Amino acid sequence: MDSMGEQGAGQVKGETRAVVLAAVRLFTEAGYEATTMAEIAEATGMSRRSLFRRFRSKEDILFAEHDELFETVVRYMEASPETPVDTVVSAARLVFQGYVGAPEITVPRYRLVRAHPRLRDREVAMTARYQAAFSRHLARRTGEGRPSLEVEVVAAAVIAAHNHVLRGWLRDPAEGAVWERFGETMDRVHALAGSLLEGAEAGNEGAERVLVAVYPSGVERTELLRRVADAVAPPS
Amino acid sequence: MDSMGEQGAGQVKGETRAVVLAAVRLFTEAGYEATTMAEIAEATGMSRRSLFRRFRSKEDILFAEHDELFETVVRYMEASPETPVDTVVSAARLVFQGYVGAPEITVPRYRLVRAHPRLRDREVAMTARYQAAFSRHLARRTGEGRPSLEVEVVAAAVIAAHNHVLRGWLRDPAEGAVWERFGETMDRVHALAGSLLEGAEAGNEGAERVLVAVYPSGVERTELLRRVADAVAPPS
């Protein structure tokens, strides 16, 4: 069989994608538990042993692309010149892109994940990894040691917002305007994040400010504007 | 061997606790993977088969008490007369109590969890279950169908805050003032939750609205106010 010079540090193989697609097909047709590693090996032309070598477990086949994406996202954050919050939001966008850009994997996987608690746990673990990575990034870039409460809440909020939009898309991938929804949603958490972390931004000279106003829906507009004017009055 | 009338619907057994403690001891002494179910069975005086019947898997032994706690928390929320946000915060307090009230299980488990990715995933999955339960509770009590973005962000924030304090305690269970820290932290997310969900509380007649504005810090106040005025103009 043909060989191809590869090895690198956790880089995609191309062959990986084929295996994942084959596995997804088998899982969907015959059921996750009913499909054995031997069958996957046969379907992909590799030996059972080599299959276990490349993917450490049956679950790992299903989430192989996800793992690669995670590596990519972490590297992206390390290299990003944006502010910490912007970087994390962009990273979330990258993850979202990873899903909607590969529906032939992520959509059937979503069905499998919903049906099998073990797989669900695994999916959840992935998002937890992202959340932890976001927290670490925010903490480092704002000069903290361990992530502070604010940082962890912001990371959790970004993840929650991401998942909120993602689940909507996964339930109905055909429906359009996903990116509009994503952008709009992220803008909202971005504002929240800004208000929670205000002043902690790295070199926050020309940083943006955020105003959050909560008001009864019946209030007069002029009254509202007066209150806003008070709120944006110079602090000290 | 002595028998004791039991069965109930997922109720504690008392015997359960003994098995968990024995398993924790074995895992700690010999390592998690090195300890087999047969050994746990022998150590607890039951047969391997019965062990698998009571706890569905090896992991489940370690998290058995956690599962029971989850059931308790869900029932608590269903019966709580408090406002949704208060209920969720109290529920988080219950979970926290579940940890600090059983350090002989949770502390060594923390060490095991940190060392074994599989167990870590399982722990993460538990917190995700709580977060989902919180979201559902908030959504139901505020008359929504699916949890809204705000609801999910609040649930995520409460969980993040809970875990923030919990991890601190797990790292150093001896250090006191845990409950003060917990209370103070929860107060802060409670305020955040209140502002995010304000107006959606049960019986939300005079609902409030939220305005979030993000603006460059250098912008003129008059210009900002003009933009805000535009933003709050009646929609359609």
Added chain:
DNA sequence: CTGGTCTCTGGCACTTAGTGCCGATATTTG
């Protein structure tokens, strides 16, 4: 071309989690 090392691969055997089945033994019910 030849011998040596290094790596990837596949085959084989083995351990162990987890399950189905069945007979024995309480436990409850009439």
Added chain:
DNA sequence: CAAATATCGGCACTAAGTGCCAGAGACCAG
């Protein structure tokens, strides 16, 4: 007491995951 029922323990079985080894191909030095 007898019958129905649930629980328990033993046995056998499937399949995930691992260690070991031997063979095939790549690369290098002589």
